[in-house]
Amino acid sequence: MLEVYIWFYTGCTLVIVGSLATVIGPGVKDPLVRTLNTEIPAVGLSLIFLTYNSTIALLTFIAATSIITLILLRTIVRLEEMGAEL
Amino acid sequence: MILVPDVVSPVVVAIYSPAVFVGIIVALIGLFGISIEKNDLQVLILTDIVGVAMLIIVAAVGTDLAESLVLPGLVVELAEILAICEILMSREMRKTGKSVALIPTPLNFDMEVLQTAPVFIAVILVIYGAFLSGFTGGAIAGGGILFYVMSLTVRGVPSDLWEGIAGASGIAWCLWITGFLVLFVFPSYWLLGLMLAAFGVFIKVAFKAGLIGVMNREEFRKE
Numbered sequence: 001m002l003e004v005y006i007w008f009y010t011g012c013t014l015v016i017v018g019s020l021a022t023v024i025g026p027g028v029k030d031p032l033v034r035t036l037n038t039e040i041p042a043v044g045l046s047l048i049f050l051t052y053n054s055t056i057a058l059l060t061f062i063a064a065t066s067i068i069t070l071i072l073l074r075t076i077v078r079l080e081e082m083g084a085e086l
Numbered sequence: 087m088i089l090v091p092d093v094v095s096p097v098v099v100a101i102y103s104p105a106v107f108v109g110i111i112v113a114l115i116g117l118f119g120i121s122i123e124k125n126d127l128q129v130l131i132l133t134d135i136v137g138v139a140m141l142i143i144v145a146a147v148g149t150d151l152a153e154s155l156v157l158p159g160l161v162v163e164l165a166e167i168l169a170i171c172e173i174l175m176s177r178e179m180r181k182t183g184k185s186v187a188l189i190p191t192p193l194n195f196d197m198e199v200l201q202t203a204p205v206f207i208a209v210i211l212v213i214y215g216a217f218l219s220g221f222t223g224g225a226i227a228g229g230g231i232l233f234y235v236m237s238l239t240v241r242g243v244p245s246d247l248w249e250g251i252a253g254a255s256g257i258a259w260c261l262w263i264t265g266f267l268v269l270f271v272f273p274s275y276w277l278l279g280l281m282l283a284a285f286g287v288f289i290k291v292a293f294k295a296g297l298i299g300v301m302n303r304e305e306f307r308k309e
Contacts, residue, residue, distance in 0.1 A: 023119030
């Protein structure tokens with residue numbers, strides 16, 4: 001079995017790199033790219049939850065993240081169809 | 087110096103400070119992004135990052151307390167994003183005068199599998215959820231109920247059972263609270279309290295589907 005800390009520190013790295021990518025990454029002026037970039041810290045946070053054995057928190061987090069991504073993507077598409085400035 | 091009870095595992099204690107540190111760094115990155123961004127939608131997406139930072143700091147506690155604090159945090163974040171998206175869109179609708187439907191294509195299928203499969207899948211999910219009980223069971227059974235009612239709506243059959251479901255959800259909530267009261271006031275009846283709480287929260291979470299249904303009804307009505 002691999003060391004527990006590997007998962008924790010991989011999660012931390014993913015969270016930090018992912019949040020940097022969301023804030024100043026390439027092409028984030030496009031809200032679609034920015035929304036997809038938020039998935040990277042989400043995966044990192046899932047690994048951190050996994051380290052702490054927070055099963056129910058992990059389950060709820062995955063469900064909530066997928067719903068949030070759905071809502072945000074649909075909002076972006078609807079705003080673009082209305083011709084809003086993004 | 088940090089005071090730690092003996093019951094906390096050494097693994098959790100060892101990664102406490104790095105976790106809090108990472109949480110603070112990520113929060114600063116997210117807030118920096120929000121401060122330099124002008125567009126409202128972009129700011130809304132960036133609040134996701136700050137939410138992740140909040141969850142890391144909560145998870146760093148590493149006990150059941152963390153798990154119970156993560157759930158309301160997530161639900162509040164979800165509700166907040168839903169509300170702000172709605173506000174952004176209605177503002178834009180008022181500005182441009184155009185309106186765009188929630189579902190891109192009209193939902194009117196007439197397929198055989200939609201009449202036979204949903205009943206079977208819903209029954210299996212509800213039975214499995216009742217067997218699990220508690221929060222997880224409620225989520226699974228709720229998924230089954232939601233799937234069934236959604237497939238009714240997609241087929242064009244009117245489904246008006248949402249109000250009743252919302253009422254039952256409220257009653258189950260009272261059951262849950264009664265279970266907790268029993269646990270504290272009459273500790274000798276702990277099994278009764280446990281069962282009340284487990285099945286109260288099962289029904290409550292399962293019928294949360296009603297909430298989504300009430301929102302969807304308005305959207306599906308206008309075909």
